[in-house]
Amino acid sequence: MYRSHNCGELTAAHINQTVTLAGWVQKSRDKGFVHWVDLRDRYGITQLVFDESRSDNAVFELAKTLGREFVIQATGKVIERESKNANMATGDIELLVTELNILNPALLPPFTIEDDTDGGEELRMKYRYLDIRRSPVRNALLFRHTVAMAVRNFLSAQGFCEIETPYLIKSTPEGARDFVVPSRMNEGQFYALPQSPQTFKQLLMVGGMDKYFQIVKCFRDEDLRADRQPEFTQIDCEMAFVEQEDILNVFEGLTRHLLKELKGIEVDKFPRMTYDHAMKTYGNDKPDIRFGMEFGELNSVAQHKDFGVFNSAELVVGIAAPGCGEMTRKEIDALIEWVKRPQIGASGMVYVKCNEDGSFKSSVDKFYDQEDLKRWAEATGAKSGDMIFVLSGGAHKTRTQLSALRMELATRLGLRKPEEFAPLWVVDFPLLEQDEDSGRWHAMHHPFTSPKPEDMKLLETDPGAVRANAYDMVLNGNEIGGGSIRIHDKATQQLMFKYLGFTEEEAKNQFGFLMDAFQYGAPPHGGLAFGLDRLVAILGGQETIRDFIAFPKNNSGRDVMIDAPSPISPEQLKELNIKLDLK
């Protein structure tokens, strides 16, 4: 036995007991005749004391040689501390060490192993095993485990069965995002790594498993944006004999359970919002509703004067920034520059200051009188002391721009509180969206999503207007889960592939196995998938998901610690019957 206790459990109740601890040297303090060491493990920190008068001389001298992060084993008597530390679980006691054993020395770490470290991100990723010793990262990994266990136990109790689906699956020609895996046993052929277990979970429904879930890795070989991983984890679920309402109820229940169990927060029944409403009110299909700042459409009250910019716009839309009436001209100009950055893309911005006396001062006073501006204030819900910001242009683009501004202002105003949780459902998503360049329609969710029966007739005439039985769960401005009721008959699925531009041949080659399955008695079914990484980060009150992943990859998809990916050996290539095209 290396230890009798861990470094987080000794209290006054253990005084006078002889114990053995093992762990890492967090830091040392030396006072000449007394030497203290903070010993750390996963469970906490315990103070070791070495005393010239009370410790064996060899032990005392050895203690003075201990460097940071040395791995040691210490035996001694638990004694009461002279200066207690109420902030530490073990703050009432210390260990008067009689035996000391260096289990492994350590080089000086390249950054400090403290809550606030001096290490930059790339360095901490290279030495991830040291980063994990820091309590924010350690606690994040422990929290992730707690979330995953809570999800599993909740779903199991509801009759869901976790079923593993394969990782080595079929590669699809459209799968530009598929990672492919050459097979040694089947020369010249490739598997793909799944972007999701979608078709397999549908087959499990055809197979009568009724309620499936899986916490499962998914893979996407695409340009990574910050905080997105080439391998990511999904809570993947599917149910048979259900309508949308059944699914929303079950997974709303799951999220309420997690908020209650993990955060001690009770939330009301989730509000539901159509996609159209979300876009019109927040310019976004994943609105953060922890705060207001809802869009006010101003076309009717801004297009009757001589202001050509507004008159020629498809949409004039504004928001009221609460309490921002006192912004300086310089601050306003900086904000106008902010919306004009290429990432946002606005061509300009109009502002209206709502004075405390009920009057208004705007950047377009030349065109609009106080009565006009009062109507703008009514439309945006602005109060005295607020500032209204107005954008105009093409409807979709302008909404997206104003949404970015809304989120930025809310962040600056401290309205996006990490420990406040405002979930909602966004429903009635469009079935299809049009590629701007090619004009081709593709599935907004995926090709297995069912259209609303009443909209089927629009498929030929107005594809963009067809709504799907699709829904997203949104939490604090993030889509944390999404799903749909699926198509479950071959004819409709075939029709869908046709509308998506598949030839009959392509559809059959790629998804024939699924359409075949639908002919052998497929039940109505639907489901959803949560992004575990994102869910854990939000519940953990963080913006970044990387801290919640033990071994994340950087923005180039590289694991800098183990140097992966790396060149493959010529022998491996040869055996796989492929070669690198070294142009």
Added chain:
Amino acid sequence: MYRSHNCGELTAAHINQTVTLAGWVQKSRDKGFVHWVDLRDRYGITQLVFDESRSDNAVFELAKTLGREFVIQATGKVIERESKNANMATGDIELLVTELNILNPALLPPFTIEDDTDGGEELRMKYRYLDIRRSPVRNALLFRHTVAMAVRNFLSAQGFCEIETPYLIKSTPEGARDFVVPSRMNEGQFYALPQSPQTFKQLLMVGGMDKYFQIVKCFRDEDLRADRQPEFTQIDCEMAFVEQEDILNVFEGLTRHLLKELKGIEVDKFPRMTYDHAMKTYGNDKPDIRFGMEFGELNSVAQHKDFGVFNSAELVVGIAAPGCGEMTRKEIDALIEWVKRPQIGASGMVYVKCNEDGSFKSSVDKFYDQEDLKRWAEATGAKSGDMIFVLSGGAHKTRTQLSALRMELATRLGLRKPEEFAPLWVVDFPLLEQDEDSGRWHAMHHPFTSPKPEDMKLLETDPGAVRANAYDMVLNGNEIGGGSIRIHDKATQQLMFKYLGFTEEEAKNQFGFLMDAFQYGAPPHGGLAFGLDRLVAILGGQETIRDFIAFPKNNSGRDVMIDAPSPISPEQLKELNIKLDLK
């Protein structure tokens, strides 16, 4: 709502209630004026009744059109059955249907969806979604979930934290068994899929996570033998500040918990057996100890006469087959042919019949007298009525052959009872084993396993005699788990790579990240991994693991259902900067 109840829950308590069920037509029976349908879902079967006098005519006529596996929804009143079926949970009632809705018709399935099906294995794999509807397969998948949840809850309660390790890792030049994955973002470079998360879990120990586990997919691109999958699932565990004894205790606790919870079986403390003892006594490092038939070494009592075959042999060894004394000459000859098959490779076999009167009759009576044979009986523990079988030759080869015979005889004699569980630990494995062709030594477990300190001095002089701190958990003749105490300092790890024939350069390139980590304060650590597929199958009382996997691959690594692997498109190849070497 598609249903108010499922097909497994209605009992006499529900009589007179109006309910709605949904599911699959298992079968129909027609008596002209009454028509019965067995309706099936995951939860059970409920009998529907349609009655000319009591049912609506349209419903009655529609019921007669229902084919096997049609998906239907039926509403009606729960009534008492005339002829109750005590073997069915719902056997007391039936549903008198008033509304019937065909949710999806079904083609005639290519094999019968019954517990005993007429479908061959390849056909059932092609239509796996239909196979899953059969209760043996469905129950196997549900059982697997139950096992996995029990493992997770047990380990979590013991302070283990489940941590996800990456799937896209570094490819190793020796990794002839690695699946490789070209990276689109890092041109010309490849990830590998992990054969196990070994190095990552060791890094988590260096990172102070203390107790790690993960139920995780692992990948091996090698020739598949029956009942082995290219992707398989491991229960992977690691602990810091532990000795072998600590690990054996924790995981013995896990297995006892599983046997208790899932099978209602209490087992004693696991016996421990050295590798040497297992090989000498059972010819096998994973002995099935549900039955005896221990080896008796006969060199001292068989090499003193003129029988050249024995006299020239390194080892003469026998077993007593209980109650086999009455085997006919024909049966014995067949068994001799069985051990002479190339898969076993014996050149012949001697037998001794132990007569009821205490005398012996053998195939070598020409060389040995009754006193000799009596000593053989003593050495093998043979009793009157038994038959002794004796093999001879090179020690290792002969033991392996006799082990095969022992298992075969036990199977024939019904001694390998699926519902009897006899776990044990095999310990003190050799550190190294020698490749017969190249003479090169390689790690029996893996290169991170620590040698026993007292054997370190033999590394130079007698590598084969060095024992490792390695252990296997064996259950009913299967290795279900194995692990070791790891090396945790750079110098020893470097030495190990040197003995394994790595150049310093190779060792650094491949495992430099791990050896670097050891310099920054690595704690003593060790762990083990269970094969979940095998564990589930054994606990489930089955020989085959395939039934416990939702979507298994066949012996060529092919998923016949979805036709994977499949040829990759030229566009994908081009984008990946690789090409097929189509010789």
